[in-house]
Amino acid sequence: MSEIKVDTIGPRVDNGTLTIGASGDTVNIAGTAGTGFPTPTSGIAASAIDSGTIATARLGSGTASSSTFLRGDQTYAAPAGFDIGSITGATASTAVPITTDEHIMNIGGALRRVDHNIVTAVNTPWLQSRGLTGNQSIATDTNTAITNWNNITINSKQDSGTSSQSLSSNGQFTVGVAGYYQINLGVRFASVGAGKNIRIMIYSPHDDVTYIINGYNTGDGSVSTHYLAGSIVLPAGSSRYFQAQCYHNNGSAVNIESMGCSFSVYRIAGYDLP
Numbered sequence: 001m002s003e004i005k006v007d008t009i010g011p012r013v014d015n016g017t018l019t020i021g022a023s024g025d026t027v028n029i030a031g032t033a034g035t036g037f038p039t040p041t042s043g044i045a046a047s048a049i050d051s052g053t054i055a056t057a058r059l060g061s062g063t064a065s066s067s068t069f070l071r072g073d074q075t076y077a078a079p080a081g082f083d084i085g086s087i088t089g090a091t092a093s094t095a096v097p098i099t100t101d102e103h104i105m106n107i108g109g110a111l112r113r114v115d116h117n118i119v120t121a122v123n124t125p126w127l128q129s130r131g132l133t134g135n136q137s138i139a140t141d142t143n144t145a146i147t148n149w150n151n152i153t154i155n156s157k158q159d160s161g162t163s164s165q166s167l168s169s170n171g172q173f174t175v176g177v178a179g180y181y182q183i184n185l186g187v188r189f190a191s192v193g194a195g196k197n198i199r200i201m202i203y204s205p206h207d208d209v210t211y212i213i214n215g216y217n218t219g220d221g222s223v224s225t226h227y228l229a230g231s232i233v234l235p236a237g238s239s240r241y242f243q244a245q246c247y248h249n250n251g252s253a254v255n256i257e258s259m260g261c262s263f264s265v266y267r268i269a270g271y272d273l274p
Contacts, residue, residue, distance in 0.1 A: 098272070123182075123266040125165045127173050128153045132258040135190070138246055139253050143201060143210060146187070146244045146256065147171040149263055172241040173265055180268045181236055185213060186229035187246050188260025194221045200228045201245040206236050210245065227260060235273055 011018045021027045056064035062076030071077050101116040132148040147170055154165050165176040175181060187200045199215025213230030228246075236242065244263045248254050 123269050125175065125177055125267055126155050127165070127167060127263070127265040129167070129263045132256070132261050134258050135255040136258075137253045137255055138189075138248060140251055141247075141249045143203075143245045143247050145171045145203075146246060146261065146263070148258070149261075150258070168241075170243070172243045173263075174239070174241040175236050175265070175267065176238055177267060178236065178238045178273050180233055180271045180273070181242065182231060182233050182266045182268060183213075183242055183244075184229075184231045184262070184264045185244050186227065186260070186262040187244075188225060188227045188257040189246070189248060190225050190255045190257050191223050192218050192226055192248055192250050192254055193223050194218055196248060196250050198226055198228060198248045199246065200230060201247065202232055202234065203243040203245055204234050204236065204240065206234065206240045215247075225257070225260075233268065237273070 009018065010016075056076075060070050060074035060076055062068065064070070064076050068076040068078050097116045102113040103116060105112055105114050107114070128151075129149040130151045132146075133150045134148060136146060136148045138144045149167060149171065152167055154167065165174060167173045183202050185200050185202065189198050192198060196218045197215065198218065199212050201210045201212050203210045211232055211234065213232045214228045216228075218224070218226060234242070242265055246256060
């Protein structure tokens, strides 16, 4: 093993080529590179780079910034498609969606626009009332509102507009949301005489009509209890209400029984007023 100590090693001619070692040899250069030491431009394995930062310009062409990414073809590009900038007003909305509003959903690996009524088919708002607070006296030969409702449940979640539901002391259920509603009513009449007419109705101020949903004549026989039930679908504007009513022509007042009455109202999801 030999050691050569010199200050300068150069080719025989100026600007010539200096070769150290031969193909297959390992050449070790100890110490620290000084001034004029050339920066390698090729032949460096990626695994050999274990520190420092590579300039973005060396990674690909195009403009590297916080809003671009490096593609597989080694070019910088801005992301395309849906991002936060695509949202009109990036803050959360406090408005309740209507049926024609849209959701962005991943369907089959692709972003799709889906109408709100498809993903929220919920029949709300709705009202349920089972029974009365006590028997209610119904005068003869007059349409009378049923007002003593008990066990009242109102679900105000809705799929259209803003909502304000209530069941007033005079039996009016204000829907709060425009739409079509299914109304169900059941009434038990106590001690109605033979040959008398009884009926149950729903009053709607939307078109100022009282709708008879069931009724019959008690026919021959003694005084007895009769039960009527029925359903109807009606439109209503957001400020409109429905009111359950009943009628008889017994000739004197008749009670409707507290445990034999029920009233429910459901908005039909996905069907807005024209």
